[in-house]
Amino acid sequence: MEYYTGVKQKGTLEISELLTQAKPGQKVKVNGAVHTIRDMGTVAFVILRKREGLLQGVYEEGTGDIRLKELKEAAAIELEGILEENEKAPHGIELRMEKVRILSEPTDEMPPLAVSKWKLNTSLEAKLNYRSIALRNIRERGKFRIQEGLVRAFRDFLYGQGFTEIHSPKIGAKGAEGGANIFKLDYFHRPAVLAQSPQFYKQMMVGVFDRVFETAPVFRAEKHNTKRHLNEYTSLDFEMGYIDGFEDIMAMETGYLKYAMEIIEKDYGNELRLLDLTLPNVTRIPAMKFSEMKELISEKYGHQIRNPFDLEPEEEMLIGRYAKEEWDSDFIFVTHYPSKKRPFYAMDDPEDTRYTLSFDLLFRGMEVTTGGQRIHDYRMLTEKLKARGMSEEGMEQYLDTFRYGMPPHGGLGIGLERLTMKLVGEDNVRETTLFPRDLSRLKP
Amino acid sequence: MEYYTGVKQKGTLEISELLTQAKPGQKVKVNGAVHTIRDMGTVAFVILRKREGLLQGVYEEGTGDIRLKELKEAAAIELEGILEENEKAPHGIELRMEKVRILSEPTDEMPPLAVSKWKLNTSLEAKLNYRSIALRNIRERGKFRIQEGLVRAFRDFLYGQGFTEIHSPKIGAKGAEGGANIFKLDYFHRPAVLAQSPQFYKQMMVGVFDRVFETAPVFRAEKHNTKRHLNEYTSLDFEMGYIDGFEDIMAMETGYLKYAMEIIEKDYGNELRLLDLTLPNVTRIPAMKFSEMKELISEKYGHQIRNPFDLEPEEEMLIGRYAKEEWDSDFIFVTHYPSKKRPFYAMDDPEDTRYTLSFDLLFRGMEVTTGGQRIHDYRMLTEKLKARGMSEEGMEQYLDTFRYGMPPHGGLGIGLERLTMKLVGEDNVRETTLFPRDLSRLKP
Numbered sequence: 001m002e003y004y005t006g007v008k009q010k011g012t013l014e015i016s017e018l019l020t021q022a023k024p025g026q027k028v029k030v031n032g033a034v035h036t037i038r039d040m041g042t043v044a045f046v047i048l049r050k051r052e053g054l055l056q057g058v059y060e061e062g063t064g065d066i067r068l069k070e071l072k073e074a075a076a077i078e079l080e081g082i083l084e085e086n087e088k089a090p091h092g093i094e095l096r097m098e099k100v101r102i103l104s105e106p107t108d109e110m111p112p113l114a115v116s117k118w119k120l121n122t123s124l125e126a127k128l129n130y131r132s133i134a135l136r137n138i139r140e141r142g143k144f145r146i147q148e149g150l151v152r153a154f155r156d157f158l159y160g161q162g163f164t165e166i167h168s169p170k171i172g173a174k175g176a177e178g179g180a181n182i183f184k185l186d187y188f189h190r191p192a193v194l195a196q197s198p199q200f201y202k203q204m205m206v207g208v209f210d211r212v213f214e215t216a217p218v219f220r221a222e223k224h225n226t227k228r229h230l231n232e233y234t235s236l237d238f239e240m241g242y243i244d245g246f247e248d249i250m251a252m253e254t255g256y257l258k259y260a261m262e263i264i265e266k267d268y269g270n271e272l273r274l275l276d277l278t279l280p281n282v283t284r285i286p287a288m289k290f291s292e293m294k295e296l297i298s299e300k301y302g303h304q305i306r307n308p309f310d311l312e313p314e315e316e317m318l319i320g321r322y323a324k325e326e327w328d329s330d331f332i333f334v335t336h337y338p339s340k341k342r343p344f345y346a347m348d349d350p351e352d353t354r355y356t357l358s359f360d361l362l363f364r365g366m367e368v369t370t371g372g373q374r375i376h377d378y379r380m381l382t383e384k385l386k387a388r389g390m391s392e393e394g395m396e397q398y399l400d401t402f403r404y405g406m407p408p409h410g411g412l413g414i415g416l417e418r419l420t421m422k423l424v425g426e427d428n429v430r431e432t433t434l435f436p437r438d439l440s441r442l443k444p
Numbered sequence: 445m446e447y448y449t450g451v452k453q454k455g456t457l458e459i460s461e462l463l464t465q466a467k468p469g470q471k472v473k474v475n476g477a478v479h480t481i482r483d484m485g486t487v488a489f490v491i492l493r494k495r496e497g498l499l500q501g502v503y504e505e506g507t508g509d510i511r512l513k514e515l516k517e518a519a520a521i522e523l524e525g526i527l528e529e530n531e532k533a534p535h536g537i538e539l540r541m542e543k544v545r546i547l548s549e550p551t552d553e554m555p556p557l558a559v560s561k562w563k564l565n566t567s568l569e570a571k572l573n574y575r576s577i578a579l580r581n582i583r584e585r586g587k588f589r590i591q592e593g594l595v596r597a598f599r600d601f602l603y604g605q606g607f608t609e610i611h612s613p614k615i616g617a618k619g620a621e622g623g624a625n626i627f628k629l630d631y632f633h634r635p636a637v638l639a640q641s642p643q644f645y646k647q648m649m650v651g652v653f654d655r656v657f658e659t660a661p662v663f664r665a666e667k668h669n670t671k672r673h674l675n676e677y678t679s680l681d682f683e684m685g686y687i688d689g690f691e692d693i694m695a696m697e698t699g700y701l702k703y704a705m706e707i708i709e710k711d712y713g714n715e716l717r718l719l720d721l722t723l724p725n726v727t728r729i730p731a732m733k734f735s736e737m738k739e740l741i742s743e744k745y746g747h748q749i750r751n752p753f754d755l756e757p758e759e760e761m762l763i764g765r766y767a768k769e770e771w772d773s774d775f776i777f778v779t780h781y782p783s784k785k786r787p788f789y790a791m792d793d794p795e796d797t798r799y800t801l802s803f804d805l806l807f808r809g810m811e812v813t814t815g816g817q818r819i820h821d822y823r824m825l826t827e828k829l830k831a832r833g834m835s836e837e838g839m840e841q842y843l844d845t846f847r848y849g850m851p852p853h854g855g856l857g858i859g860l861e862r863l864t865m866k867l868v869g870e871d872n873v874r875e876t877t878l879f880p881r882d883l884s885r886l887k888p
Contacts, residue, residue, distance in 0.1 A: 001730055005698060008695050010688075052606075076686065132845040166878055168879060169661075169879045185629035188667070194615075208576065231631075242475045250448045283449065397573075404577055405548065
């Protein structure tokens, strides 16, 4: 019988520990994957890939009992050596190698992609086919570290604002957003669907916790094959009660974005440098009505309005350009979307019921958030369902919740992969999706 | 055009703000749901339900322009009044009501469940049928606040240990755990499955980030109808590279559990008091081999061993009892499970290949975690697949990852709902699942 008491301290150090806890001249031990070996005859540079970045090992012929020929690229090793400063090396340090212990060896030394290059010069298709290898390139993986910062900041910010985290089911009897874009499955011989959003659940939970959020996958069986659509993505959702108006939702999102940029600046500086990124300024985000915005870009850029009820991707781009040129902002809230383009639960604007108390957030010319106030009155909700010719079937418990009282409330959903994509400057959402699911891609 | 600059300060206060930022005698404003009204004629107590707990309002006839008769239970209101101390009231404070503003009114005043009672005396069936109402009972909702603490601690602890958070797809071509327990769906006219676990993805990402975790739903089409099984649950998963052995995984989990109990003690004290809970001691967790453990409980409790390859629920209970009686521990690691009961990727024990370098964690007599070391050598992995008569189809990219080098690694998966259930002392996992999915339940 043994006892476990917690994490054991290891003899090996991470890069940040080498920089803060060790001194030049000191003997240290590290582990990592052999990223690349540059053999110059009597001297060689062995570059280790560690989770915090690259670390340079320097081999000199005849040192210790290291046999360089036996060291393979892509092996996992433990390395012992003397820490030294070298401003040309990554992080300004290197290790004079004294001992190597091989932890695991590759079967094939030659990966299908040259991951040790600074830029992975290959097609998106190839990167996705060899995803687990492609992401070993440190700039490729850096995008997903930034993504972590975005979702981590979302939760931490909302915990601080009194939100409770929920976990709603992904298999259900009915989709919240309606329409045909629903994946269907057989659930023990009963028809079921995959959740398009946690909308019904987070609203129901507003009556319980006042403020809730969820960060989870959602599923859309859309047959779009574009650079901005995925059939499965991670949605950052929140819903809050006791709002004075849908402006509270936009104010909360602005607060989140400010906080996220602070966290990324503070904790993901390595990745910002790797990717050479400048974070957007979110001191203030302008907001403008949908119909006014349409006219403004039509006037300024001579754009012809074809669909008065929705924004085309090209219009989103022009609005983003307008926001940058006129208000020096990478973000813009477009408010008061037409009612016929919003789901039944959206609250209509009492001043003009053709529009809703809703908004999209555009980031560098692309929609990354949809949100707004919801109907909280049972009668208003069921009447709107009826007016749209929709059935109440499958949403009895959702609707019943409103009978027994609900505060005025609203919320939003943010597409994590899109937000990451615009932040890191990619133009295809698959670049910032770990394992994308689209019309043609179901593996790996 | 307007600008948004972040969260607006509201005039209303939360309970913790009343306790720290306001003084007795001060006029304050709060909002909340009318949980219950106790009308005693000229005086009435109006109990508000807020996210941090209950708050007592005291109404005296003739005060201001309040008409008590117009105030309905389950309404959402804003209340203005004088803060006073009252040690008999919740949190030791109450509000002498001066003004009431009704934000939203219920259609039906009489909820299907008496949620304002201290204990919600009704069947599990009724609670689940009216989930969004049942959870308005503050003890019912308290369990899910504790659940939040568990998952929040999991992420925060692992961030601190250098893990990166990942989001793996839930729709895929092949299940990681094999077997028949897989939900199938049609993916644009191609067969697809719902993920039983993020196993393949987190292993592939160990080669990228060294240490990764995910907190996300998993799907099991098991036809079990028991108190401990769900067909969809939230799995807390991690996977870490550069381990010296599978003991590192158990040490990491022990560290997590310690941290979780500290966070819950510190930040969820209200809920611990509501539910009258004592947290388990996790100073040290004993570990014992599977086969030895079987014999020990057989000897001590006269239990007859029927299946030498797996633990029956009754055996888990006896092991839990043994751990409590012999080592005064609510937790116990059972190690070295038989190879034939573990998936193909489990690392066999080189000292006795009938067993694996794996473990389960039992908490108060029930399995809440399965983990262990994985095979990191390509040849060993493909040979084990062959020996089991399994096909490589659908896992080409997973297997290929091992060709190009992988560090020794291992990980675990924790069932969040089960962990919560045992922590809050429930005996059915549906009690600690927000919206359970089982053989018969697909709604709400």
